[in-house]
Structure formats: C-alpha cells, structure tokens
Amino acid sequence: MLIKSNDLLIRNLAQQSVVWFKAANAYVLVAPQMAKLIERIGKGLDDKALIDWSQKNLKLSKHQSEALLKATFKLIAELNVTKPVIKSALQIADKHQDYAFIKYYKIGHFVVKASFESEALAFLIHPKFDHLSVAETPFNTEFEVSLQNEQLILKVDNLVVGTWAKNEVEYFQGKFSMCLITQLYGKAESEWMGVFHASALSDGKNSVLFMGDSGNGKSTLAALLMAKGFGLLA
Structure with missing residues (x-):
C-alpha cells in the first residue's frame, strides 16, 4: 500500500x-x-x-x-518518505579529532570551549558568539563541530548530540544554541518551552500553526486567511 x-x-x-x-x-x-x-x-x-x-x-x-x-x-x-537516520556519525565519538579553529566563549562565570574542524565550519557558529570570546581558560563544557560523510556532527562533552546534512545548517545552528542554553542553566531540553518562528490562526474552534523557513509565505498566508475571517493567535 x-x-x-x-x-x-x-x-x-x-x-x-x-x-x-x-x-x-x-x-x-x-x-x-x-x-x-x-x-x-x-x-x-x-x-x-x-x-x-x-x-x-x-x-x-x-x-x-x-x-x-x-x-x-x-x-x-x-x-511519504521518512528521513534516513545517519548512523555513521555515532562512530566518531571515540575518535581523536584535530581542530583547526578553537574558541572560548564566556557567559557570566560559565565558559564554553568550542572546537571546529575547519574555519568554514566555525563561520557557521562563531560570528554569533564572537562578542563573548575570551583567551584560553579553564572551561565548563566543550562543544565540537566536525564534518564526516557530508554530515555536520555536533558533540557536547564528547557525546554526539546530532547530525545534519549540509542543507540543514539552520537546524544545526538551532541545536547548538539549544545545547548551550541547557548547559548554561543545567536543565534538560525537555524542560524548556520553545517559541516557533511561525504563524498561528484560529476560526474560534480550531487552530492551525504554519511553520517553515523565512520567506516561504507564512505571513502572507496568514494575512490572506485573516482577510477571510480567521483570527491571528501569534
């Protein structure tokens, strides 16, 4: 079937x-x-x-x-296609990795060591946190970013937390930030409530949430539906 x-x-x-x-x-x-x-x-x-x-x-x-x-x-x-699970990334958890770009970010008294396999990979993250950069210092947690089999790999304290294809950079960046927040506050990801980049509308009885990348038409669709009587929730 x-x-x-x-x-x-x-x-x-x-x-x-x-x-x-x-x-x-x-x-x-x-x-x-x-x-x-x-x-x-x-x-x-x-x-x-x-x-x-x-x-x-x-x-x-x-x-x-x-x-x-x-x-x-x-x-x-x-x-109707399930996204394939990348298993090869899990094999790198115990492998020695040489990093070409290493930065230390300080937030209050909390220090993050961020190690990137290449400057190109660092460019995906570093500009956002550059203002937090400090000289080499003892750190509380380490984030490692590398590339294997065309997959972006993120490790936190030597544990692989996710893999992403090159066209999923925004998801990788979001996960990096989310892991940083969980480490900073000492809370699991499941304890947080997220706010989606989306448009939510209601007809008074039912609600629908439109999610997607910027420029895909969420706001335009919301405006058209509001003109037809739908109410904007968020």
Whole structure:
C-alpha cells in the first residue's frame, strides 16, 4: 500500500485542504478533490475503484481521473518518505579529532570551549558568539563541530548530540544554541518551552500553526486567511 490512513492527517481550510504526512512530518496545501482522493488511497482502494470514484464524485472523465490519480500518486511518493537516520556519525565519538579553529566563549562565570574542524565550519557558529570570546581558560563544557560523510556532527562533552546534512545548517545552528542554553542553566531540553518562528490562526474552534523557513509565505498566508475571517493567535 502506498500510504495508510493513520499516516495522514487531513483538514479543510477555507477553499483548500491541508494534508500532513507523518513519515516526513511535512504538510502540503492541495485542492479538496485531491485531498479526498488521498484519503481514499489511504483506505486501500485499488486504482479502478479510485478512478470510478473520481468519475462519479468529481465529475471527471476517465482520462482526467487517471491523470489526477497519477499526479496524486506522485505527490504521495515525494512526501511519504521518512528521513534516513545517519548512523555513521555515532562512530566518531571515540575518535581523536584535530581542530583547526578553537574558541572560548564566556557567559557570566560559565565558559564554553568550542572546537571546529575547519574555519568554514566555525563561520557557521562563531560570528554569533564572537562578542563573548575570551583567551584560553579553564572551561565548563566543550562543544565540537566536525564534518564526516557530508554530515555536520555536533558533540557536547564528547557525546554526539546530532547530525545534519549540509542543507540543514539552520537546524544545526538551532541545536547548538539549544545545547548551550541547557548547559548554561543545567536543565534538560525537555524542560524548556520553545517559541516557533511561525504563524498561528484560529476560526474560534480550531487552530492551525504554519511553520517553515523565512520567506516561504507564512505571513502572507496568514494575512490572506485573516482577510477571510480567521483570527491571528501569534
């Protein structure tokens, strides 16, 4: 089966439908007709039943129904993909690592030693903390950043806390900052409450939270929905 019902979440939103894919933890806005078709694919209907349903309920010709089904299958195949787990990064925890760029950051009485495999990797983090730089001194915690198999590796006190592909730099930077905060305050990440860079709206009964990178249209979509009667939560 291409996808199962419990791997989907479908909600109607004005003239569009939001389909969330559990595997990729991603959502897409589609026409209600396609959302209904995706829902039936999740229920296990075969191709003939899906085409017959499209002809009867969407008033499409057989050719149009086949084209819609093909496009829907393609969409599901692209989004119903689980991000692979990188295992190789865990193997470097006990390996000796030479670092070309080492900095010490002091926050109050707390000192962080940050070791980077290269200056290029340091550039991803150092500019943000440059104003906290001090000369070499005893430290409370050590952060190590390296690159292996095209994966960014972050270690805190010699433990690998995460790996990221090169196109996931923002996630790596966010994790670095989050680990720094947890070390500084001595609290686990689960004890913190985060504020997402997002737009949240409500119709008075239900709420929806739009998350994504800057420039992807969250604020624009929020403005359009507010013009249609939705209230802005955040």
